[in-house]
Amino acid sequence: MEKTYQPHAIEDRWYSIWEDQGYFAAGTAAEGSNAQDAFCIMIPPPNVTGILHMGHAFQDTLMDALIRYQRMQGRPTLWQAGTDHAGIATQMVVERQLEVDGKTRHDLGREAFTERVWEWKAESGGRITQQLRRMGSSLDWSRERFTMDPGLSDAVKKVFVELHDEGLIYRGKRLVNWDPVLHTAVSDLEVISEEESGHMWHMRYPLSDGSGHLIVATTRPETMLGDTAVAVHPDDERYRALLGKTVTLPLTGREIPVIADDYVDPEFGTGCVKITPAHDFNDYEVGKRHDLPMINVLTIDAAIDLPDSKYHGQDRYEARDMIVHDLKELDLLEKIEEHKLMVPRGDRSGAAIEPFLTDQWYVKIAPLAGPAIKAVEDGDIRFVPDNWKNTYFEWMRNIQDWCISRQIWWGHRIPAWYDEDGKVYVGYDEGDVRKKHDLGDRPLRQDEDVLDTWFSSALWPFSTLGWPENTQELETFYPTNVLVTGFDIIFFWVARMIMMGLKFMDKVPFHEVYIHGLVRDAHGQKMSKSKGNVLDPIDLIDGIDLESLVAKRTAGMMQPHLKEKIEKLTREDFPEGIPAFGTDALRFTFAILASTGRDINFDMKRIEGYRNFCNKLWNASRYVFMNTEGHDTAIDNDDVELSLADRWILSRLQQVTEQVRDGFAHYRFDLASQAIYDFTWNEYCDWYLELSKPVLNNDASSEAQLRGTRHTLVQVLDSLLRLAHPFMPFITEEIWQKTKPLTGKQGDTIMLQSYPEADASLLDEQAINDMGWIMEFVLGIRKIRGEMDIPPGKPLPVLLQHWSGDEKSLAMANEQFLTVLARLESITWLGPNENSPEAATALSGNTTILIPLAGLIDVDAERQRLGKEIEKKQKDCQRTEGKLNNPNFVDKAPAAVVDKERKKLQEMQAAIKTLQEQLARLGKI
Numbered sequence: 001m002e003k004t005y006q007p008h009a010i011e012d013r014w015y016s017i018w019e020d021q022g023y024f025a026a027g028t029a030a031e032g033s034n035a036q037d038a039f040c041i042m043i044p045p046p047n048v049t050g051i052l053h054m055g056h057a058f059q060d061t062l063m064d065a066l067i068r069y070q071r072m073q074g075r076p077t078l079w080q081a082g083t084d085h086a087g088i089a090t091q092m093v094v095e096r097q098l099e100v101d102g103k104t105r106h107d108l109g110r111e112a113f114t115e116r117v118w119e120w121k122a123e124s125g126g127r128i129t130q131q132l133r134r135m136g137s138s139l140d141w142s143r144e145r146f147t148m149d150p151g152l153s154d155a156v157k158k159v160f161v162e163l164h165d166e167g168l169i170y171r172g173k174r175l176v177n178w179d180p181v182l183h184t185a186v187s188d189l190e191v192i193s194e195e196e197s198g199h200m201w202h203m204r205y206p207l208s209d210g211s212g213h214l215i216v217a218t219t220r221p222e223t224m225l226g227d228t229a230v231a232v233h234p235d236d237e238r239y240r241a242l243l244g245k246t247v248t249l250p251l252t253g254r255e256i257p258v259i260a261d262d263y264v265d266p267e268f269g270t271g272c273v274k275i276t277p278a279h280d281f282n283d284y285e286v287g288k289r290h291d292l293p294m295i296n297v298l299t300i301d302a303a304i305d306l307p308d309s310k311y312h313g314q315d316r317y318e319a320r321d322m323i324v325h326d327l328k329e330l331d332l333l334e335k336i337e338e339h340k341l342m343v344p345r346g347d348r349s350g351a352a353i354e355p356f357l358t359d360q361w362y363v364k365i366a367p368l369a370g371p372a373i374k375a376v377e378d379g380d381i382r383f384v385p386d387n388w389k390n391t392y393f394e395w396m397r398n399i400q401d402w403c404i405s406r407q408i409w410w411g412h413r414i415p416a417w418y419d420e421d422g423k424v425y426v427g428y429d430e431g432d433v434r435k436k437h438d439l440g441d442r443p444l445r446q447d448e449d450v451l452d453t454w455f456s457s458a459l460w461p462f463s464t465l466g467w468p469e470n471t472q473e474l475e476t477f478y479p480t481n482v483l484v485t486g487f488d489i490i491f492f493w494v495a496r497m498i499m500m501g502l503k504f505m506d507k508v509p510f511h512e513v514y515i516h517g518l519v520r521d522a523h524g525q526k527m528s529k530s531k532g533n534v535l536d537p538i539d540l541i542d543g544i545d546l547e548s549l550v551a552k553r554t555a556g557m558m559q560p561h562l563k564e565k566i567e568k569l570t571r572e573d574f575p576e577g578i579p580a581f582g583t584d585a586l587r588f589t590f591a592i593l594a595s596t597g598r599d600i601n602f603d604m605k606r607i608e609g610y611r612n613f614c615n616k617l618w619n620a621s622r623y624v625f626m627n628t629e630g631h632d633t634a635i636d637n638d639d640v641e642l643s644l645a646d647r648w649i650l651s652r653l654q655q656v657t658e659q660v661r662d663g664f665a666h667y668r669f670d671l672a673s674q675a676i677y678d679f680t681w682n683e684y685c686d687w688y689l690e691l692s693k694p695v696l697n698n699d700a701s702s703e704a705q706l707r708g709t710r711h712t713l714v715q716v717l718d719s720l721l722r723l724a725h726p727f728m729p730f731i732t733e734e735i736w737q738k739t740k741p742l743t744g745k746q747g748d749t750i751m752l753q754s755y756p757e758a759d760a761s762l763l764d765e766q767a768i769n770d771m772g773w774i775m776e777f778v779l780g781i782r783k784i785r786g787e788m789d790i791p792p793g794k795p796l797p798v799l800l801q802h803w804s805g806d807e808k809s810l811a812m813a814n815e816q817f818l819t820v821l822a823r824l825e826s827i828t829w830l831g832p833n834e835n836s837p838e839a840a841t842a843l844s845g846n847t848t849i850l851i852p853l854a855g856l857i858d859v860d861a862e863r864q865r866l867g868k869e870i871e872k873k874q875k876d877c878q879r880t881e882g883k884l885n886n887p888n889f890v891d892k893a894p895a896a897v898v899d900k901e902r903k904k905l906q907e908m909q910a911a912i913k914t915l916q917e918q919l920a921r922l923g924k925i
Contacts, residue, residue, distance in 0.1 A: 418445050
């Protein structure tokens with residue numbers, strides 16, 4: 001092995017081998033296993049325009065760990081690869097390319113534009129799949145699907161046609177989220193609402209009979225042009241006499257009624273609410289209840305659409321200014337207040353979204369939702385953590401019909417045709433429509449809209465497996481086992497897959513839904529470009545210098561103040577850039593932070609620590625190979641004598657194996673990876689490798705003893721590598737290839753080896769207890785060395801008192817271990833009545849360990865050192881106590897900061913107590 005662990009030297013090479021050899025293929029399983037039932041995970045298809053972000057990297061790490069674990073379990077596995085056509089995002093990318101040439105999609109026409117998008121997809125649409133490879137994701141790339149490929153497109157048409165024929169898809173005029181820049185309806189998930197500073201305008205609406213006026217308030221004065229009522233609460237005594245009367249809508253002259261509706265909060269404002277059914281979702285429901293007219297006053301560009309009005313053709317914000325001015329002139333503006341409001345904006349265009357009344361295609365969702373609710377109630381689908389089922393039920397039991405049409409060109413075009421009279425016909429293609437409805441040569445026009453991207457994604461679990469054909473893959477892998485996803489798309493994707501799976505496959509699409517948290521920065525803040533705290537997983541893997549990082553983070557940042565802030569933050573946080581940590585360190589960091597359902601705070605110190613863990617494993621392996629290569633490692637397990645240390649580490653391995661398996665079974669990736677980390681670092685490396693040296697380096701060791709220790713070294717390392725492989729695929733593969741000849745294992749790759757299982761015959765509780773006593777003995781002496789500042793290499797005379805017979809026998813049988821690990825000069829066993837000198841003491845079981853200090857240390861110098869250390873810590877304590885006694889600090893500082901100071905004070909007080917005890921001991925010498 002190379003002396004230094006260099007992840008880049010192994011990662012690209014091994015991934016190419018794995019993919020070229022077809023190890024990721026559907027149905028691939030470890031050899032020699034009895035498990036036959038298949039295991040399948042569907043990747044949440046990333047947008048074809050996408051690049052890997054921290055959320056992807058986290059989610060894909062967990063999915064790949066599950067897939068690799070199940071593959072090693074011997075189960076035929078499939079991790080289905082694929083990407084989503086991302087209708088709006090992809091169209092925007094290509095339209096921006098056209099803008100450079102001074103063209104629009106309309107200059108090209110629909111067919112040529114669509115061809116241009118396909119060209120872009122072929123050339124540039126695979127970036128994220130390459131990045132997934134960089135993460136070590138063992139997806140079956142030979143089965144990669146795309147939501148616009150012919151097979152999936154056929155599935156989309158079939159579902160649309162069948163749902164329409166059953167009356168579950170219809171066309172109707174409803175209120176939708178409208179993006180006035182993209183000129184399309186968008187889903188709630190594509191709308192980001194953030195607080196912005198605005199105004200609340202209070203307007204006077206005169207009563208038509210001249211008896212006074214009502215005051216209504218709005219944040220969008222331009223929508224008043226579409227008001228069709230003023231509503232009050234039915235129990236509001238102030239306005240009961242006005243019910244049935246009308247007000248004259250300012251600037252329009254229309255008379256609109258005063259109505260009563262429970263929607264109105266009488267405590268808010270004046271208790272009067274303007275109702276604009278065509279431009280507000282709540283007002284829309286009120287309008288339906290009261291059969292109010294729905295007047296659309298906006299164009300698709302969000303300009304005023306009132307031909308007889310002076311505001312006609314004006315942009316909505318220009319019209320707003322004109323309307324406010326005119327209301328002032330008419331003395332109908334009561335007041336204007338500054339107001340914080342949530343402004344919905346399109347996540348792609350950044351434009352303020354308008355509720356807009358248009359003709360759209362809808363899925364009648366309630367008949368599909370019923371079985372989907374029951375599937376979760378009956379336990380056919382289980383959410384992990386369980387509490388997320390409540391979110392699912394809340395959405396599903398209050399479900400609204402699903403708007404599935406989008407006014408763009410890139411996507412699955414709706415399979416509907418119109419004749420000259422506007423009558424609609426639905427079919428698989430125009431020929432099918434003509435034949436089905438006997439239309440002859442009658443002119444037909446296909447619907448211009450395409451389907452919402454989520455429509456094709458809802459079919460993902462079965463369309464990717466070849467449906468509507470009855471394929472072997474469907475038979476083998478459907479239903480899939482677990483869906484790994486974020487909570488934000490439980491409704492948009494998870495629920496719709498459940499509904500469609502039950503409808504068209506008569507089976508749930510998956511049995512479990514593992515909901516993971518968000519990846520936040522080290523301070524718990526959500527990562528965003530404007531905050532300057534976004535991390536790129538590829539930068540963490542490959543490293544990036546400071547100047548390149550600054551340029552990358554500020555690229556495209558139009559606001560100068562934000563650009564300046566982000567550059568400053570980047571230089572402060574990463575003064576030397578980001579070092580290359582490698583994929584395995586990043587993956588292990590994600591795994592060990594993955595507490596069930598909780599957001600994770602990604603701290604750079606953690607990934608640095610797990611890069612060190614990779615180094616530790618690498619160096620430990622080099623030690624094993626140096627001491628076993630070319631030697632008899634008892635491949636056949638013949639004629640070996642196992643030491644206490646051998647029996648102990650083999651016993652602990654069985655316990656850890658159970659812990660890791662239990663972690664996988666319950667999606668506790670954090671517990672599984674932590675168990676691997678603790679065992680590898682704290683037991684195998686820090687203890688067992690040291691315990692092997694007295695055997696390997698002792699000329700008196702027998703051949704059976706040498707074989708026993710060498711056999712244990714390589715067998716435990718082999719098991720460790722297989723345990724860790726799902727989390728750290730590259731380093732484990734590289735090292736395993738070199739352990740293979742030492743263990744006699746067959747096979748070309750670790751990923752097709754069997755996953756370790758606990759062997760009860762190797763579990764030796766006595767060895768664990770005995771080794772616990774020895775470790776406590778050694779740690780006690782090491783603690784005394786540290787406290788008394790005794791050099792680590794100085795041999796120490798040790799006196800033992802109050803020991804039991806079993807403890808003396810144990811110590812004498814393992815005196816070689818104790819002498820080497822604790823650096824002992826001699827061991828003296830004191831009888832029950834023998835006096836002992838003044839000494840530093842420690843305990844191991846019943847045994848008192850005494851180290852006489854006379855002659856070992858310079859007592860006067862040690863007293864001075866301890867005195868200065870106590871004085872320094874007392875001053876630090878006083879400063880911290882003063883801070884915590886200051887009400888200005890305690891009341892105004894963040895709670896986390898105050899708690900940190902209190903914890904620091906407790907730690908300092910404990911340290912002072914320990915130092916004082918050490919000083920008191922010196923006083924007796």
